[in-house]
Amino acid sequence: MTGQRIGYARVSTVGQKLDVQLDALKDCDRIYQEKASGATAERSQLKEMLRYVREGDVVVATKLDRLGRSVADLANIAKQLEADGVGLVILDQGIDTTTAAGKMMFHMIAAVAEFELALRYERQMEGIAKAKESGVQFGRKPTIDAGRVIELREQGFSMGKIADQVGCSKGAVHKILAAAVQAEVTD
Secondary structure (H helix, E strand, O other), rough: OOOOOEEEEOOOOOOOHHHHHHHHHHOOOOEEEOOOOOOOOOOOHHHHHHHHHHHHOOOOOOOOHOOOOOOHHHHHHHHHHHOOOOOOOOOOOOEEEOOOOHHHHHHHHHHHHHHHHHHHHHHHHHHHHHHHHHOOOOOOOOOOOOOHHHHHHHHHOOOHHHHHHOOHHHHHHHHHHHHHHHHHOOO
């Protein structure tokens, strides 16, 4: 790569210092730095850096966790850099995607992270299925008494009056009544 070396340094809280990272990035042509939690997507300097870099540049960070808030986020950033023809160097882990070995190392880390994410999703779905088998109800609890809506309609109240009585919209009353009619048809 023949472009610029662009450094990125981040600490999570205002009380932390960037000094160690900035010292490690001193050979960079330009350094973006910020104090922002990695858990938030609102990292303005990272976004600015990603807009700034050009083909042939290399982004340099001291550690993987300084650049991405999760492995999936890091993989997305790396894909964007790769698509833009920008290399990625992580100093502490010895990753350099401008080399074949560095690309392989990075993709192995990303593959393991993707695998872990898939396993977590499978476990979550198994847990949900088991909870449903045990009778656990998911979703928001009904806030409108459907029985009361039907009762008021049978007494001849208009949808507007029913809505006022139970504290909902006419559309909600209509949905409840339509569902009741549908239930009668299928029974």
